[in-house]
Amino acid sequence: MITKAIQITILVKDLEESKKFYTEKLGFTVCVDQMFSLDWRYLAVAPQKDNATVFELVKAETPEQQKLVGNQSGGQILVMFQSNNIDGDYITMKEKGIVFHGAPTTVPGGRGVGFEDLYGNQFDLYQPDYS
DSSP: OOOOOOEEEEEESOOHHHHHHHIIIOOOOEEEEEEEEEEEEEEEEEESSSOOSEEEEEEOSSSSHHTTTTTTTTTTEEEEOSSSOOOHHHHHHHHTTOEEESSEEETTEOOOOOEEOOOOOEEEEEOOOOO
């Protein structure tokens, strides 16, 4: 039985540039950054060190992979991130240069807003309404 998702792979153009974006702009932490061979570096980041799901940042090598950078989900939302303070996160992230598609607004079950990473992958920031 499948019990949880533990890793999502995101193709990137440059590992250091991507590591900087996810840690400095989104506030993620590096979970693993290890060289296994001259051509295999495992770099995984997550919103928090003990997050159940990590994001492996993988340098796109082949022409097919390079075409997918920034559009891995075909223009749809790649990942929805949950926030416990969407307005505060929105302001902080916007100040750090994150590109948003509007401001947080009411959506089914809470409030949300779309944003993108440095290559154009689409993400949602969402705060559930617990009332």
